[in-house]
Amino acid sequence: MSTPRIERLKAALFEAKREISLERALLYTESHKQTEGEHTLVRRALATAHILDNVEISIRPDELIAGNRTVKPRAGIMSPEMDPYWLDKELDTFETRPQDKFFISEDDKKIYREQLLPYWSKRSMKDFINAQFPEEIKEATRHKIFSVNQTDKGQGHIIIDFDRLLGNGLGTLLDELKVLSAKNSENDFYKAVVILLEASIRHIRRYEALARKMADDCDDKARAEELLKIASISAKIVTEKPEDFYEAVQLFWFMNVILQYESNASSLSLGRFDQYMLPFYRASLANGEDPALLKEYLESLWIKTNDVVLLRSTGSAKFFAGFPTGYTILLGGLTETGRSAVNELSLLCLDAYQSIRLPQPNLGVRVNELIDREFLRKTTETIRMGTGIPQIFNDEVVVPAFLNRGVSLEDARDYSVVGCVELSIPGKTYGLHDIAMFNLLKVMELVLDRNKDNAEITFEQLLEEIRQDIRHYVKLMAEGSNICDIGHRDWAPVPLLSSFISDCIENGKDITYGGARYNFSGVQGIGIANLSDSLAALKQFVFEEKRATFKEFIDVLESNFDGERGEQIRARLMNRYDKYGNDIDGVDTYGADILRFYCKEVEQYTNPRGGVFTPGSYTVSAHVPLGAVVGATPDGRLKGEQLADGGLSPMLGKDHKGPTAVLKSVSKLDNYLLSNGSLLNVKFTPSTLEGEQGLTKLGDFLRAFMKLKLQHIQFNVLNAETLRDAQKRPEDFAGLVVRVAGYSAFFVELSKEIQDDIIRRTAHEL
Amino acid sequence: MTSSEERPMSCNPNRCHDAAVEGTPPPSTGRVFNIQRYSLNDGEGIRTVVFFKGCPLRCPWCSNPESRSSKQQIIRREAKCRHCAVCSNDVNECPTGALELVGTDMTLDELMAEIERDEVFYRSSGGGVTLSGGEVLTQAPFALELLKRLKRLGYNTAIETTGHGNTTLLLELGQFCDEVLYDFKIMDSKVAKDVVGINLQRCLDNFRQLVDQGTHVVPRIPLIPGYTMSFENIDAILDFLSAFDLQEVHLLPFHQFGANKYEIFGMDYEFKDVPVPTDTEIEAIRRRVEARGYTVNIGG
């Protein structure tokens, strides 16, 4: 149970209307106008410093941890220097769009259109990228064969070296940088970092002053004391390194907010919180601090991570619904020397989640052969709560996957996750993990269409053409990604962030210039489930059973299965051919082979920072917009219908044989190659997980997941609402198994009364 | 519902026994109506349950009516049928799979291949394979071959049975099982005979011999309103069990999950309107069983 303070803080998050604040954009622009002629690195540092010095700051009622990106909770901020156009286009629809609504006042719209838009037009990163993209790439992105992301906002998708921050303190870091900068006076990167560290220190001092002033004005003695404590901690950690948990958490959060002003990017993720915070947590316990109070600090911080939301374009919000900011944390895992890294803080992080239950931080758990039973139990117990948190990552696959990309053994064991599921080495990687998405199903559609009138075509030729097209478009995708890469270097370097990424300081280079130790570009291959199902059905229906000629078949697809014959064909395609997700080699192999081919193509390309491209397979919510651009497919999927969710999950309702078969199908993919990350959703009904036995068996299931060498899994424990959907759309839930007291059945085959009964029980269980 | 082809070894338990005695080789296939993976309730850990088709009993509350007949049956699932202009009346041609052949004849190799698929899950959970039915004793010679093969490879094995069948075969099956889940139903031999068609004496006798030979047997009591749930009946079962050194009893409360299937199979379902046991009723029985010193597991 949380304390009343925590309950109040949580409630306050959602009280106010979500607004857009122009403050950052205006301050940034104001500074930018005065720094003409300086190097981009310095210009940007000065602009960020200007924000840090002038942005309105606040400490909200009840807060124990200071640091708000905006005065109003959960407000969006703008970075028109990246792309002023989409902001302009969408100003009038932010409030009414279907996903991730924001409010913006008429006055602010006017300011945007009269001051910001005219200044940044023709000056933004988007202008550069558009000018650089050759027609062929534009054409491919228009057809949604692939998309190049982050052409309109900061990169993010990175974890800073929190040990460096917490272990040294800002004063020491500033001293170090000043020396370097003096020695290398021509180095603009060092110069920029010094500007920003100094500005960070001034920014924290502003909080100290604010806390003191608020304490003076406060009649409530207890609150005044809390504010004075915030002031004294801020005064200390502004230059010194933290020495206990409260101090460490406060410095940690200040720096997270500061980095948000510099980059306004998705997923400045938090890495292995239970590792770098442990010494501070233990120090506090050794000082005799009350564990309940330490838990309250942790819960306060957890709430804070929900305050920063990302303003995305309507298109991007479709792909990443629910404004995920990506305060992702991975718990447990391995130490540098390969022992289990689970500790008391790993457990406490899950406990704090259980009492708060907010979407951020997005917690994940690393499993491996050495995982501790108590921690595994806490993990399954948290999963059973049914919120999809924590997600699970498998060290037995991810560590070798990184070794295969040239990462050292020690660094590989230290991996964590940025954004949703993207794998990264904390504090050492600039991975552009979300730079592009590749729609494999769209490529199949192109190939089928192109051969419609080819009476001689064979199935093997079609497969070969699909491979050729993948090769061709992967090349274009890499080219497009590299243009975007350069765009970020020339428009949006992030010197402060870079100063916390090894080996930028040693190299004297920003991450966008290739200063990091590891430099990847991550590109996702999407549509593997639908592709496998489509190829299997096509092969049998047309080439083996010869139920239609290839041309007739394509006509049926083009008609979107129109008419009685079309519908009958669709029924057969959906029901009579094997589907991915049921542990059937014949169909699973298609997906496995093509995904592998995609991976091997991707890994041949290099980026301007001297790193390699790495493949991944996850969609987050992109299966909806990516499906919208693909016509009817041979798996019986209708025109525009969504693709399979997740990335590696089977198509909705096609997993008839339950969760073990799903895992087996996914295990046939070469998961070691997906070093940028992959995503698998598996559905469970709560009754499966009932009681002590339910927890044990879920733990066993996770061990099997680990041994099967899957990379990622996340559990969707079904709630009553989903089951009601299943009643309405039985075809989408054909494989849904419910278990009550010793008996299992397919939910959709039960009578309405019994379904209702199960729904009642389910509602009760959660 | 139509029935096709008579199963080659379709038999009553006695004939099967005869075949075994005469040294006839076991049949090369078993008739299975379902293989359920990720089963959590029929023994230790994560299991695969193989459901054999054919059962000599006629429990009116049965939740698997498709298990009764030993023949292959073609059914039409109304929920799946798209009502084509002209019905193909052919399992292979039906586009939706609404027409379904219930009962697949599988060789040992085919069954083993299916079972091996969840190997990793058995290993991680201490699970394994459970043979169920129908009544597995109706296909005992084949089941025995399967169990032998499973045991040789170190699988954890279990069977579910009512014990209504040939003693020799049952004892032999028991030797290759880590666990036998043994159903107790009605303890009045006349009612038992009339309602479910069981030879109670033989079942009890078989149970005794199975325990005596050292097989690990777990008694299971389906809790059926009006039939097995009376304290009198429960006590009769417990009195019988008191002669043995057993630790655990499973209680399986009646449920209505099978109701739809009766319709699909065009069979009468006497239990249509029978309410499921309440939590209070189940608790009372649980306490009664626990009072005799057993660990009780509800739902298996």
Ligand code: SF4
């Ligand atoms: S062929 Fe199948 S789907 Fe069509 S009417 Fe017959 S049973 Fe129904």
